[in-house]
Amino acid sequence: MTLMTRRRSLLRAGAFGLAGLGLPEFPAWAQSGSPGLRPDSPILAGEDIRLRIAHDLFKVGGRSGHAITINGVLPAPLIRLREGQNARLHVENALDEDTSIHWHGLILPFHMDGVPGISFPGIKPGTTFTYEFPVEQAGTYWYHSHSGLQEQMGHYGPLVIDPEGAEPAPYDREHVIVLSDWTFRHPHQLIARLKSKGGYFNRQKQTASDGGMSAAERAMWGKMRMDPSDIADVTGSTYVYLVNGHGPAENWTGLFKPGERVRLRIINASAMTIFNLRIPGLPMTVVMADGQPVRPVETDEFQISVAETYDVIVTPTADRAYTLVAESIDRSGMARATLTPRLGMTAPVPVLRKRPTLSMRDMGMDMGSDDSCTPEHAKMGHCTPGAPAAAMDHSMRDRSLVPPAVKVGVGVDMIAPMPADRTGDRPLGLENEPHRVLTYHDLAPLVPFPDERPPARSIDIHLTGNMERFMWSFDGRKMNEGAKPIRFELNERVRVNLINNSMMNHPIHIHGHFFELVTGKDHGHPVKHTVNVMPGGKASFDLTADAPGDWAFHCHLLYHMHAGMMNVVKVRPMKEGDAK
Template sequence: MTFSRRHLIKSTAALAAASALPMPAWARGLSVTDAKKGFGEVSGENIELAIGNHHFNTGGRSGHAIAVNGTVPGPLIRLREGQMARLNVTNNLDEGSSIHWHGLLLPFQFDGVPGVSFPGIRPGERFSYEFPIRQSGTYWWHSHSGLQEQAGHYGPIIVESATPDPRYDRDYVVLLSEFTPMHPHDIMRKLKVGEHYFQRDMLTATEGEMSGEMRRMWGRMRMNPRDISDVTGSTYTFLVNGHGPEDNLELAFNPGDRVRLRVINGSAMTFFNLRIPGVPMTIIQADGQDVDDVEVDEFQIGVAETYDVIVSPPAGSHAIVAEAMDRSGMGLASLTSHAGHIATAPALRDIPTLTMIDMGMMDHGGMEGVNEMGHSMRDTSKLPGDVEAGPGVDMIAPMPMDRMDFPGLGLDKVDHRVLRYTDLKAKRMNPHRKIDREMEIHLTGNMERYMWSFDGKKFSAVTDEPIRFGYDERVRVKLVNQTMMAHPIHLHGHFFELVNGAEHMHQPLKHTVVVQPGGTATFDLTANEPGDWAFHCHLLYHMHAGMMQVVTVRPFPDGKPV
C-alpha cells in the first residue's frame, strides 16, 4: 500500500485531533518560510525578538527549524555595559518557549528557565525581560524549553565594554553549531533505544593495537573505545554562523589587521577543536572574562563555552577549522584578504580512542588489575560518600583524577601548542576569601539506558531537593565524573573560579567547565546571586535525560526577591 504526502499529513492531523494534541503548522503541511542563514544585529534599549517555525537547508540537508527574527542562528544582540536592557520576546510557536541569557548576571526571574525561574512564554504570548547590564564580553542566548535549541533557537550576544579595547582592528563572531533535519525528539528516542545509534566508526574486533584482554575488558564494560560523541556527522551538518562547509563563508580582513574572533560553541552536542592552520591565536578571554594572553595553535571548546582570540593573519586565505571532537565532520569558514578566494580545508584527522585514564584508571602501561577494574566499574551499589546509586548508574570510576591539564580528547598527542585549563589566569584580581565549606557532586550515567544524572538521581527525582548555598557563602565544589564522556557543566547566574593551579587571587572565572572522562574538576564559588538557578550538563540530550539540578541561594539580602 502506498501513501501520498497529502494523505499522510491528513492522517496524522486526524490522529492529532483525535488525541487532542496540538500540531504545529509545519507538520500540518502549511506554508513555512525559509530561515535565512546567518544573523543580523539588534541593539538599543528596547529589542524585539520573535520566535517562529521555519524551514532551513544547508549541505543537501533540509528540514524544520525554529528561527528567531527569521534567521538561524537568531540575531546578534549587541548591548553596552551599564545600560538597562529590555528584550521583548514574542512566541509564535504552537508550544511554550523561552530565552536564557547564557553567562549574563541578572535577577533570577529573568534567567529564562521554565519551571525554575519563570513559567515560560506560552504560545502567542509576549514576555519582556528587563535587567541592567553589569558586565562586558562575549556571551550567547538560547531556548531552555524542550529541545528547541537543537532546532535553531539560539544566537550570540556581545556586550561592549565601557572602556574601548585598542588591541584589535576587526571583530567577528564565530558561532559554532549543528543542523539536522531529524526532529530532536526523534534523536532522543533513538539514543534511548541504543546509545551507539549515530556512531559510524566504532572500533572493530580486529582493528588497532589493543590486546585481546583489553578488548574483553571493554566488552565487559559494554563500551566501545570510540564512543566519543552521542550524535555525530552522520546526522549533523556542522555550522559556522549558520553556514555549512559548502556555503563558503568568508570573513574579510586587510593585511596587517589584528582580528578578534569571538568563538562561541552554541551547539547542542558537539565539542569542537578549533584551529587556523599556520596562524597562531592569542586567547584574551574565556567565557567573556579577561585572562592573561595565551598563544596557542588549537583549542578545544566545550558546548556553551566561549573563547575570544586575536589573530594577525598574513595576506591570503586561511581556513577557520572547527573539527568535531570525534572527527566526524567540521565547520568551516575562510578568513581572507582576497574576496571570493576560499581557503583549502585540511583533511579530517584520525578518530581518537578512549583509554584506561578515561575510565578513571591510572594507566601504568600494563594490564594488571583489569579484572578488578572491570568489577569496580560495574559495582554500582554506592557512590563514594555513601550516595545510593540506583539503576541510573552503570559505572563508577575507581580512581578519578584531576584532569585540568588535559587539553581534550584527540589533542593530547598533537605536535603543536594546545590550550589547557591550567594555562588560564584571570587578568583581574579576585577578592581574597577563605573557603567556608567543601562539597562533591558526582556526574553519573547509564549508557545503555541513556540515563544521565547528578549523584545517581535524575532531575525529575530531585526537584524537591535543590543544592543549597547560603547567600555570599564561599564553597569549593569538586565535580567527579564517574562516566566515560566529557560533560560541560554550566551554573546559571554566577561565575566561579577554576581551581586550576593558578594563584588563588588569579584563578580564572568561568560559567561552564568541561569535566573530562573519569576525571575531576574543582571550582570555588561565591554564591552572591540570590534566587533559584539551573545547574546542568550543557549536552542537550544529557540535560533532557536528567543531568540537571536546581541551585538555591538564600536568603535575599533585603529579605525578598526583587
C-alpha cells in the same frame, strides 16, 4: 576616528564578514537562500530590542528542514549591548508551544534568567514577555531557549557586550563565529534512538582489524561492556556542523586586511557537539574565556566545549586565505570557514584526523604510563604490585566504590575508581599533536576574582549515568525524581567538586554566577561559567553565592540535561538551624 567609533563602523558594515567593502559579488553561501547570518543581517542594539520566535524552514547543503528561528534567521540575530545600560528585550512567541530565552552567562535578577519552572513560568503562545535588566558586564555571550529541545532546532544566537571603559584587548576588525550542529531529524527522534541503543549514531565502532589495540585490550573492553570509540552521543552520521548557520560546503567567509588584529568571538552554541578548533598556519592568542578577560596566551588549537566562548586575536600578515577548522570531538565531521583578504580566495581544507579512542584514564582507571600497578590501586585490591594491571570492575557490581551520596539504581552503571583532576590534560585526540594545545591551566584572569576568601565548605557532586540506556543524573538522582536542590547561603564561599563517573565529557554550567576554576596554578584561577569535566576525571571550582534566587545547574549537552542531569541551586539568607 576613535577605536570604538571605528570598531562600530566596521561592525555595522560587516560583523559577519562581507558588507561595506565595496564588493558587488558574494560567495556561494550568501546566495544560497539559507536563513543564516548574512552580511546585511541587522545588529540589534539600543534600549528596546524586539525578538520574534517562530516556526521556519532552514536550508543547508541543498536540503530544507523545519526550524525554530528568531526574527527569521538561524542563528538568531547578533544582539549588541553596552556595559552600564539598561536592556529591555521584548520577546514575542509566535509558536504553538511555550518558549523562553535564557541569557547565557549574564548576571541579572533570577526572574529574568529565563528558565521555565525555575525562574519564570515561560512565554505562552501568542504572548510577549519583556526581559528587563541592567547590563553589569562586558564580553562575548549568547542566548538560547530553555524550553524542551528548541535549542537543537535553531533557537540560539550571539550576544556581545561592549565595555563601558577601555577595551582590554584592542582590535581592528572582528568576526562573530557561532558554531553549532544541525540535524534534519526531529530532536525527539534522536532521543528515542539514543534510548533504544546508546551508541546508535556511532558509525566508527572499534573492529577486530583496527590497529593500536591488542586482543587482550579488546577482550578487556568487551568484558566491561564498554566501547572505546563511544565519544559523542550524536555524530556526523546525522549532524551537519555549522558556522553562522552555514555548512562546510557553503564556506562562510570573513574578510581581513593583512596586518590587522582580527578578533574572533567564538561561541559553541551546539546542542551536543564539542569542537577542536584550529586555523592552520595562523596562531591564535586567547584573550577572553566565557566573556571574562584572561592574560593573553598564544596557542595553535583549543577545545571549545558546548556553551563555552573563547575570544581570540589573530594577525594574518600574508596576502592569503586561511581555513578555520572545527572538528567534532569524535572526528566524524567538521565545521569549516575561511578568513581571506579578498572574496573568491580559499585555503586547503585538512582531512579529518584519525578517530581517537578512549583509554583507561577516561574510565577513571589511570594505571600509570606503563600500565603498571600503582600503590593506590594495589591498596584498593585491584592489582598486584609488580604485575600488569588487570581490568577493574568499574560497574555497580563493585558496591565498595559507590560514594555514600550516590543513589544506586539502574540509572548508574559506572563508578570511576580513581577519578583525577584532568583540568590540565590535553583533550582527547590532541594528546600527541606536535603543536601547542590550550588547557584550562594555561588560562589566568586579567583581573583577580574579587572575593579572595577561602571556601568555608566543600561539596561533592557526582556526574552519573547509564550510557547504554541514555540516563543521566547528578548523584544518581534525575531532576524532578528525588533530586534535592543544592542550597547555598547568600554570600557564602563554597568549593564544588565535580566528579565524573562516566566515560563522557560533561560541560557543567551554573546560571547567575561566575566561579574560579581551581587549577593549582599560582598565576590565578580562570573565571568561568561553564567547565568541561573530562571522562573519569574531576574538576573543582570556588563559588561566591552572591545572587539570591533559584538558578539552574546542569550539563549543557542538551540531551543529557533533558534526560535528567540538571538541578536547582537555591541561594538564600540562612537562618539559624537551616540545613544546607
